[in-house]
Amino acid sequence: MRIAKITATTVTTAALALGLAACGSGEAPSSSPSAAASASGPKFAGKTLSVWRLGDSNPAAAKYMEELNAEFKQQTGAEVKLEWIPWPQVADKFAAAATGSGPDVTEIGNDQVPMWQSQDALTPITDIAREGDRAQIPENLYGYETVDGEIYAVPWGAGARAVLYRKDWFEDLKIEVPKTWDELVAAAKKIQKEKGEGVDGFAFNGGSDANHLLAAFAWSEGGEFAVKEGDKWVGKLTEPGFTKGFETYTGLVTSGLSGKANLTLNTVDIRKRFANNKVAMYLTAGWDLPGIEEDSKGKLKSDKLAFFPLPAKTGGVAPSFFGGNDIALWGGTKEADLGKEYIKLATSKTWADRYASEGGLLPVYPDTLAKLEEDPAQGAFAQAFAKARAFPADPNWSEADATKMVLQNAARAVIEGKKDAGTALADANKELEEILNQ
Amino acid sequence: MANPTTVARGGGSSPSPGHRRRKESGRARASGLPAWSIPYVLLVPGLLVIAGLLLYPMFQLAVMAFQKVGLAQIRGTRPAEWVGLENFEKILSNDIFWSALRNTVAFAFVAVSLTLIVGTAVGVLLHRLGRKMSLFVVIGCMFAWAVPPVAQGVIWRSLFDAEAGIVNWALDLLPNWLAAPPDGARSWVGTPWLTDTLPLYIALVFCVVWAGFPFIAVSVLAGLKGIPAELYEAARVDGSGPWRTFTKITLPMLKPVFAVLTVLSIIWDFKVFSQLYTLMNGHTNREGYNLSMYAVAEAFKPPQKLGMGAAISVVLTIILLVITVVYVRQIVKQEEM
Incomplete structure (x- = not known):
């Protein structure tokens, strides 16, 4: 008796659901003929576009994507299936997507473009990359994205890094915001003295994205990773400028500013320690703030945190890694035209500017960027971005940078006293050349 | 593979032909296959x-070890x-x-x-303990064994x-002359354990x-239960110590x-x-890599070099096979003596 009742209810519910679904899908086609008549009609009604965003979803980013996708649906009639890929999983998810089924459109780190292009994972979008609003994006932002004359991604937001610090601690201990490297070291030591030994004054990054920090030191001394001479990469790690920067980098640990126990931490790991009151300063960007608020259970909000540009040991602001996120069309997509429409909308001036300002990045449109120089929150990044530099633009750079971790291992050998800086860098230089020239 | 026909024919006291035929036809009806198969x-x-x-x-792995295989080759867009x-x-x-080879071998030797x-000490202890206590200890041990590898880590x-x-x-609580x-x-x-190779x-x-x-x-414990108690009694009578x-x-x-157990442990710990x-x-x-870690890093971290990873796995497999074969041969030889 009861079973019959349950069955009946289930069947009715299912029938209702089906009916509603039928109504839902019936609506689109019925409106599409009339819309096709008008030029801007939903040409792609009923289709679904799969989009990947990188990082953890936070309320601001989720709201932005919701509005962007609603606008996209209004323009094209197509639905968007959005998926968030946490940063540490990006390489594995991309690898799986490159061999099986992937997204249609994905966000991608700009320095990752050459590597995934070399794996045939991206579709060229040269025809749309420089048209419309995008003609205003400076040519030099397309460095990583252009391979053999074809453009594989459009810059979406730029990232420069600055020092994130505990404003509340600085105020408690009456420390001025450091303008020089020596002031930064003094501030870090003072905080360590007052806040206990487990606290890192300025966190050492030795993990997968360590080269952002090392590069800032090395570039500020005039050093370079490698330079292309003819068609071969020549390593420059043993030159005096790079060596000095490398010594500042390893000095973070050997002089005690950062704990010996944390030699393999990347920015995500450091962010968690920062949220747990274990770090006073580290080099990062605005996209870390939502995660810190979440990890600290709401205790560390923007009123207790602030950024300042990393001072160079040689004076002035240290050059920052020219990072940023692009949006690209995936290699295995079956919805290339629809995907291109999405990229066009997302990188239009309105939406790209909102992407940057709401996601903690710098806008890629120059006039919007110019307005930020005086902005108190974004000024540190805008100043750093003016001096931004890039890593060697080669598909094999990722291997040296994040897989073989050539320089991270050289730094560890020096910190643990197994090699002196000269030997470690000479070995690293040889390996870097081998990897880049393979 | 005794051939029933031959046995029957060769036997001096062979049963009657009729009996033999009935037996053969019966078997054929049951399976339709020759008996040896x-x-x-x-x-x-x-x-x-x-x-x-x-x-x-395994065959694929061996083939890949001699090839250059990246993601494009897996997808099939490039040969x-x-x-x-x-x-x-x-x-x-x-x-x-x-x-990595040094780490793998040294670790396997110590860990095995x-x-x-x-394990043996605990097994002997379990054998000596009373029923309830033994059960308690076994359950405790099993919890450790049941923890999945990542959770152990x-x-x-x-x-x-x-x-x-x-x-x-805990080391801080110990007196300084000890630790x-x-x-x-x-x-x-603040002493790091997990960065330098030896502490790691x-x-x-x-x-x-x-x-x-x-x-x-x-x-x-299972093995111990199978040893006859008389042996221990005899030993005690003869005045043998523990x-x-x-x-x-x-x-x-x-x-x-x-x-x-040794062979299994060697295989697991490698x-x-x-x-x-x-x-x-x-x-x-x-x-800090061991060979498995090295294979994974080469094969699956971008840019993926599955051929290299396969080659490392092949080397690891060969090393394991050699060790296992040598060890098993030695045991067999000792038993023959």
Whole structure:
């Protein structure tokens, strides 16, 4: 008796659901003929576009994507299936997507473009990359994205890094915001003295994205990773400028500013320690703030945190890694035209500017960027971005940078006293050349 | 494979022909197959499963070891390039391979010995304990054994944490003459365990032995239950002490058990991956790699070089096969003597 009742209810519910679904899908086609008549009609009604965003979803980013996708649906009639890929999983998810089924459109780190292009994972979008609003994006932002004359991604937001610090601690201990490297070291030591030994004054990054920090030191001394001479990469790690920067980098640990126990931490790991009151300063960007608020259970909000540009040991602001996120069309997509429409909308001036300002990045449109120089929150990044530099633009750079971790291992050998800086860098230089020239 | 026909014919007291014919026709009706083939036919389903799940992937692995395989080759947009022995040459000329090999072999030697010693000791203890206590200890041990490898890594990672870990805290409680903080530091807190290779592997040995000994203990217990009590009685009557009884009776009687357990432990400890990966926080520290870790880093971290990873796995498999074969041969020889 009861079973019959349950069955009946289930069947009715299912029938209702089906009916509603039928109504839902019936609506689109019925409106599409009339819309096709008008030029801007939903040409792609009923289709679904799969989009990947990188990082953890936070309320601001989720709201932005919701509005962007609603606008996209209004323009094209197509639905968007959005998926968030946490940063540490990006390489594995991309690898799986490159061999099986992937997204249609994905966000991608700009320095990752050459590597995934070399794996045939991206579709060229040269025809749309420089048209419309995008003609205003400076040519030099397309460095990583252009391979053999074809453009594989459009810059979406730029990232420069600055020092994130505990404003509340600085105020408690009456420390001025450091303008020089020596002031930064003094501030870090003072905080360590007052806040206990487990606290890192300025966190050492030795993990997968360590080269952002090392590069800032090395570039500020005039050093370079490698330079292309003819068609071969020549390593420059043993030159005096790079060596000095490398010594500042390893000095973070050997002089005690950062704990010996944390030699393999990347920015995500450091962010968690920062949220747990274990770090006073580290080099990062605005996209870390939502995660810190979440990890600290709401205790560390923007009123207790602030950024300042990393001072160079040689004076002035240290050059920052020219990072940023692009949006690209995936290699295995079956919805290339629809995907291109999405990229066009997302990188239009309105939406790209909102992407940057709401996601903690710098806008890629120059006039919007110019307005930020005086902005108190974004000024540190805008100043750093003016001096931004890039890593060697080669598909094999990722291997040296994040897989073989050539320089991270050289730094560890020096910190643990197994090699002196000269030997470690000479070995690293040889390996870097081998990897880049393979 | 005794041929029933031959046996019947050769036998002096052969039954009547009629009886033989009836027997043969009966067998033919039952299966329709010649008698010699029946064991093979019965093996077919199992062989098919093994071939599909094990032999074919192993064959693929061996082929890939001689090829240059990236993501494009897996997807099929570009053909795999045959490179001969190049993958092996690259591996053997790489320092990471040799440090990984050293780590793997040294770790396996220490971990296998310790697992067997601790496991045997606990097994003997279980045999001596009363019913309830024995059950209690077995359940406790089984919990350790039941923890999945990644969770084992996470547990020991937090225990060995430099600042909040219980290991450094406990070492601080010990008097200084027993465990002085390293390098003249005031306390153990802040001493990193998981960055330098030797401390990292000490932590890994703890982790693997902790999770591995319960299986040995239970197997040894099963073996001990099978030893006749008369032997121990006789030994006691003859005035043999506990150590002498253990070395002269228990060990020889358990030899077959130990042979199997040693081979299994060697195979397991050579292949340890999840615990190491968790303990060392990813693949940053190249000096801490073992061979499995090295294979994974080469094969699956971008840019993916599946051929290189396959070649490392082949080397690891060959090393394991050699060790196992040599060991098993030795046991067989000893038993023949």
